[in-house]
Amino acid sequence: MATVPTTPKSRGASSQPATRPRRRDDTRLALLFILPATIGLVVFYFWPLVRGIGLSFTSWDLLTSAEFVGLDNYRRMIDDPVFWNAVRVTLLYVVINIGVQTVVALVIAVLMQRLSNSTVLRSVVLAPYLVSNVVAALVFLWILDYQLGIGNQALEWLGTDRIPFLTDETWVIPTIALINVWRHMGYTALLLFAGLQTIPHTMYEAARVDGASELRMFFRITLPLLRPILGLVLIISVIGSFQVFDTVSVTTNGGPVDSSRVLQLYIYDNAFGQFDFGYASALSVALLLILIAVTFLQYRATRAGQTDLN
Amino acid sequence: MTHAPRSIGRRRWLVPATGLTLGALALAGCGSAPVVGDGTVALDYWLWDANQLPAYQRCVDAFEEENSDVSVRISQYGWDDYWTKLTAAFVAGAGPDVFTDHLNRYPEYVQRGLLRDLGSLDATSDFDPADFQEGLADLWTGPDGKQYGSPKDFDTIALFYNTEMVEEAGLTSEDLANLDWNPRDGGSFEDVIARLTVDANGVRGDEEGFDPDNVATYGLASNGSGGTDGQTVWSWLAGSTGWTFTNADVWGDEYNYDDPRLQDSLAWLFSLVDKGYMAPYQEVGTEPNPQQALGSGRAAISANGSWMINTYAGLEGIELGIASVPSGPVGHPVSMYNGLADSISAQSEHPEEAARLVEFLGSDECQTIVGEAAVVFPARPAGTEAAIEAFAEKGIDVSPFTDLVENNHTILFPVTDQYGSIQSLMTPVMDEIYIGDRDVSTLTQLNEQVNDLLK
Numbered sequence: 001m002a003t004v005p006t007t008p009k010s011r012g013a014s015s016q017p018a019t020r021p022r023r024r025d026d027t028r029l030a031l032l033f034i035l036p037a038t039i040g041l042v043v044f045y046f047w048p049l050v051r052g053i054g055l056s057f058t059s060w061d062l063l064t065s066a067e068f069v070g071l072d073n074y075r076r077m078i079d080d081p082v083f084w085n086a087v088r089v090t091l092l093y094v095v096i097n098i099g100v101q102t103v104v105a106l107v108i109a110v111l112m113q114r115l116s117n118s119t120v121l122r123s124v125v126l127a128p129y130l131v132s133n134v135v136a137a138l139v140f141l142w143i144l145d146y147q148l149g150i151g152n153q154a155l156e157w158l159g160t161d162r163i164p165f166l167t168d169e170t171w172v173i174p175t176i177a178l179i180n181v182w183r184h185m186g187y188t189a190l191l192l193f194a195g196l197q198t199i200p201h202t203m204y205e206a207a208r209v210d211g212a213s214e215l216r217m218f219f220r221i222t223l224p225l226l227r228p229i230l231g232l233v234l235i236i237s238v239i240g241s242f243q244v245f246d247t248v249s250v251t252t253n254g255g256p257v258d259s260s261r262v263l264q265l266y267i268y269d270n271a272f273g274q275f276d277f278g279y280a281s282a283l284s285v286a287l288l289l290i291l292i293a294v295t296f297l298q299y300r301a302t303r304a305g306q307t308d309l310n
Numbered sequence: 311m312t313h314a315p316r317s318i319g320r321r322r323w324l325v326p327a328t329g330l331t332l333g334a335l336a337l338a339g340c341g342s343a344p345v346v347g348d349g350t351v352a353l354d355y356w357l358w359d360a361n362q363l364p365a366y367q368r369c370v371d372a373f374e375e376e377n378s379d380v381s382v383r384i385s386q387y388g389w390d391d392y393w394t395k396l397t398a399a400f401v402a403g404a405g406p407d408v409f410t411d412h413l414n415r416y417p418e419y420v421q422r423g424l425l426r427d428l429g430s431l432d433a434t435s436d437f438d439p440a441d442f443q444e445g446l447a448d449l450w451t452g453p454d455g456k457q458y459g460s461p462k463d464f465d466t467i468a469l470f471y472n473t474e475m476v477e478e479a480g481l482t483s484e485d486l487a488n489l490d491w492n493p494r495d496g497g498s499f500e501d502v503i504a505r506l507t508v509d510a511n512g513v514r515g516d517e518e519g520f521d522p523d524n525v526a527t528y529g530l531a532s533n534g535s536g537g538t539d540g541q542t543v544w545s546w547l548a549g550s551t552g553w554t555f556t557n558a559d560v561w562g563d564e565y566n567y568d569d570p571r572l573q574d575s576l577a578w579l580f581s582l583v584d585k586g587y588m589a590p591y592q593e594v595g596t597e598p599n600p601q602q603a604l605g606s607g608r609a610a611i612s613a614n615g616s617w618m619i620n621t622y623a624g625l626e627g628i629e630l631g632i633a634s635v636p637s638g639p640v641g642h643p644v645s646m647y648n649g650l651a652d653s654i655s656a657q658s659e660h661p662e663e664a665a666r667l668v669e670f671l672g673s674d675e676c677q678t679i680v681g682e683a684a685v686v687f688p689a690r691p692a693g694t695e696a697a698i699e700a701f702a703e704k705g706i707d708v709s710p711f712t713d714l715v716e717n718n719h720t721i722l723f724p725v726t727d728q729y730g731s732i733q734s735l736m737t738p739v740m741d742e743i744y745i746g747d748r749d750v751s752t753l754t755q756l757n758e759q760v761n762d763l764l765k
Contacts, residue, residue, distance in 0.1 A: 031449045063422045164592035255596040257738045274730040
């Protein structure tokens with residue numbers, strides 16, 4: 001620890017002996033270093049964002065030039081039952097997906113911290129995350145196939161009826177949500193596990209001396225001290241969850257009827273199915289606003305910016 | 311099927327590679343030489359059916375032999391990606407010079423000025439609709455009277471069936487060849503479907519004690535709800551009542567989804583689900599696979615298009631029969647008649663060379679090559695004949711498909727504007743009808759929405 005600050009000090013002293021550059025302004029150099037990242041940010045984030053918002057006020061089919069239509073797209077959106085259905089379906093998905101995923105991931109993370117140090121086990125927990133979304137969706141599409149899937153075959157062996165997991169209006173969203181829980185829970189658990197490592201071990205020792213049970217320690221120590229990390233993980237995973245697309249596209253393509261037509265899929269349908277890029281942009285802006293509101297609320301509710309450790 | 315795309319993949323890699331080498335050589339020789347310096351014009355040709363790729367490769371080889379100044383590069387993309395890629399390519403100005411075009415897409419391209427009028431180019435200026443099977447060229451004539459595609463093939467619908475199951479049921483191929491149907495009681499078609507349906511206890515659909523909730527073999531394979539056009543699902547039923555999609559053969563501006571003849575036909579078809587004669591939506595989902603249902607013994611009859619003949623013929627373990635779709639209230643069977651064509655992109659930098667390619671692809675020479683491959687029915691009579699013979703050599707009698715065209719017992723695929731919007735409106739609704747959550751009579755109100763899109 002002690003050597004780290006001394007080394008630059010001595011080097012600085014030897015290379016610039018006379019005057020310490022107190023007046024020297026580093027702004028130019030700083031700007032130069034920031035420039036590459038800024039260009040990337042402007043070209044790939046700000047410009048598409050601005051252009052997307054701009055396009056949401058137009059009627060544009062890609063092939064002919066865009067035509068300004070004012071608020072028409074937004075008026076149409078408010079009267080569009082498929083849009084409101086998409087909002088409802090997406091929310092249902094997010095609630096099931098995030099609810100189950102967070103609880104399961106937290107349990108796995110705590111078990112990893114309190115019970116085992118095995119790196120093999122940690123790797124296994126992370127394994128589903130290494131499978132691409134499309135592959136995971138395809139595999140489950142086969143497993144859950146009503147007629148040929150081994151999942152349904154197993155149900156029959158167990159003596160229950162086959163379940164139309166991905167072809168029934170009530171089953172489809174919970175099924176897709178749980179497929180993504182399977183894929184993401186290991187990764188989420190790992191993030192939470194990293195958060196658990198920051199909780200001083202002495203707390204648990206002190207609690208154990210006082211005779212606290214494992215369950216009590218979880219609710220009185222782990223959960224409160226994990227709150228900032230948990231808040232951050234929630235914010236990230238909720239944003240990701242709202243953007244669900246590939247799993248739906250592969251397994252149901254929005255069906256049966258509109259029961260799994262989530263927002264992103266509806267945006268895609270409008271843009272690339274009907275070449276209605278103006279309306280698709282307006283829908284994207286709506287999604288952006290929803291995400292900003294949800295993130296803001298979460299940030300406030302979980303006080304993710306503060307810690308109770310100090 | 312896996313072989314064909316792989317070979318094109320190699321070819322596509324090879325062509326730019328040679329181009330690069332040539333370019334490098336030219337650059338090495340002389341600084342001002344063009345990058346591709348051998349004087350040939352390179353054309354891009356796109357198609358979606360991997361099964362047709364080998365035949366078209368042979369066509370293109372023959373074309374290149376006769377036209378040494380032109381080289382053609384074929385790209386094949388699966389149907390699902392084809393149209394997205396094509397549109398993106400148009401936007402980027404990097405699309406193919408010539409491409410396989412579909413009736414439900416080309417109106418939007420015409421509207422946006424993306425297609426060349428064949429009559430405006432030398433090689434295709436003497437285009438004669440009479441060279442092709444009747445009616446095919448008309449499908450590709452725009453509302454402005456210009457010709458936007460040169461017919462390449464056509465397809466119709468027929469019934470594929472499992473001969474063994476038919477015999478086990480005490481029926482003969484004769485019985486299946488002469489079916490009749492009406493939307494009220496389903497005629498002899500429904501009798502046969504009921505007879506061929508068997509529940510888990512071995513009780514047939516027309517016998518006492520049949521359990522519609524526990525079916526082992528369905529009489530009719532499901533191919534989904536059919537969406538906007540019901541091409542393989544219900545177009546041949548509704549068509550045989552005298553119903554047509556729109557108020558004109560081509561370029562209609564009003565759809566007829568409000569017609570009771572269509573609604574009754576749909577009601578009959580989807581009533582088969584309740585009766586246990588056809589699989590429910592829950593079993594087939596959004597990606598129905600009727601050929602698999604037939605191949606696995608899950609279904610006995612499957613209505614499908616002529617482009618699927620080889621797929622069905624290749625099903626292992628079943629002896630395949632092909633029968634005409636049933637004769638309807640109009641007194642004869644009716645099939646949807648759909649035709650593909652080759653179109654020239656307005657963005658092509660070499661329209662005259664592209665026209666030469668299109669003329670060749672539509673010639674007797676090329677269409678006979680395609681016909682001999684026994685994959686589809688080429689649009690020229692000589693090509694059609696070659697295909698019928700080639701199928702016969704494989705032991706497949708395709709007359710149930712071709713007779714309907716000879717006798718003019720067809721309805722045309724709907725050619726109108728706004729296909730994408732109509733499809734996204736109609737498909738969920740048709741799925742809902744199949745599921746049983748929506749009554750067919752609601753199509754009347756939906757039809758108004760569809761027609762509003764066309765105003």
